[in-house]
Amino acid sequence: SASLRTEFLGRQYENPFMNASGVHCLTIDELEELSNSKAGAFITKSSTEVEREGNPEPRYYSTPLGSINSMGLPNRGFKYYLDYVLDYQDKHPAANTPFFSVAGMSIDENLKLLRAIQDSAFDGVTELNLSCPNVPGKPQLAYDFEVTEELLSKVFSFFKKPLGVKLPPYFDFAHFDTAASILNKFPLAYVNCINSVGNGLYVDLETESVVIKPKNGFGGIGGEYVKPTALANVRGFYTRLNSSIKIIGTGGIRTGQDAFEHLLCGATMLQVGTELYEEGVSVFERLLHELEDIMNKKGYTSIDEFRGKLSSL
Numbered sequence: 001s002a003s004l005r006t007e008f009l010g011r012q013y014e015n016p017f018m019n020a021s022g023v024h025c026l027t028i029d030e031l032e033e034l035s036n037s038k039a040g041a042f043i044t045k046s047s048t049e050v051e052r053e054g055n056p057e058p059r060y061y062s063t064p065l066g067s068i069n070s071m072g073l074p075n076r077g078f079k080y081y082l083d084y085v086l087d088y089q090d091k092h093p094a095a096n097t098p099f100f101s102v103a104g105m106s107i108d109e110n111l112k113l114l115r116a117i118q119d120s121a122f123d124g125v126t127e128l129n130l131s132c133p134n135v136p137g138k139p140q141l142a143y144d145f146e147v148t149e150e151l152l153s154k155v156f157s158f159f160k161k162p163l164g165v166k167l168p169p170y171f172d173f174a175h176f177d178t179a180a181s182i183l184n185k186f187p188l189a190y191v192n193c194i195n196s197v198g199n200g201l202y203v204d205l206e207t208e209s210v211v212i213k214p215k216n217g218f219g220g221i222g223g224e225y226v227k228p229t230a231l232a233n234v235r236g237f238y239t240r241l242n243s244s245i246k247i248i249g250t251g252g253i254r255t256g257q258d259a260f261e262h263l264l265c266g267a268t269m270l271q272v273g274t275e276l277y278e279e280g281v282s283v284f285e286r287l288l289h290e291l292e293d294i295m296n297k298k299g300y301t302s303i304d305e306f307r308g309k310l311s312s313l
């Protein structure tokens, strides 16, 4: 019968499912709950050098088809998460170390955080968040191709541990082409497509109002709304990047079918955000059973048999 075993960056995972950074991973309690869940892997909330309160509430709202958020990178500070992952490594020597997400407020802060990781005993995978849409006054870094290339060339002059980047959605083949041509210049371990679709707006009919406080109600959109965009970005980079750069698929994964579609488009690991927020960590058990059922119905015993094999017409 179907096995969900997944190899990613030379490490074996029981299944490809993990949380999306930012969801259920702000505190040690939440991280421990992920560790004890059926998730194959897990990742910390993107951290900044100093602790951040984040944006004023309400800053997350659940909608019939997904979610809108403008959290503003609230986090306990870089050291809190580095201490956690190093402690985790000591306590669980045989397990895969959690992924570590960073989102510096500037190029220099990103370099400082990554140097600290490089110089530490951390032996896991690092995710550089280039795509938070919710810090007022800060554009999504990966929409500026020059700055992205400058940052990555500085990073890879010293960073030698596995590093992936969390990308915003792109919506034009010219942007897929330009982004991929830049990313292919670097020894990246993976790209994670996508972060929330930035600066959407949800309106409440009854109150005739927005539903979140920051930025006059504009926020990152997640859930069912974004799956076609997420699949397009997974496929767009899968077909453009060197095969050594893997893909993490994020966006609109609410069922085993959504997971199967991301894998078919070329994803290796799968991150769950909105659905995890709504359902809690039991979502992972449901998703892996639903994916197994689909694979069994189709006669697949491993994900390798169909990963990336989306047909064109």
Ligand SMILES: O=C1NC(=O)NC(C(=O)O)N1
Binding pocket: 022, 046, 069, 070, 071, 072, 073, 074, 129, 131, 132, 133, 134, 135, 195, 196, 220
């Ligand atoms: O990268 C991010 N994406 C989001 O959708 N929200 C968070 C945040 O606002 O902190 N960050």
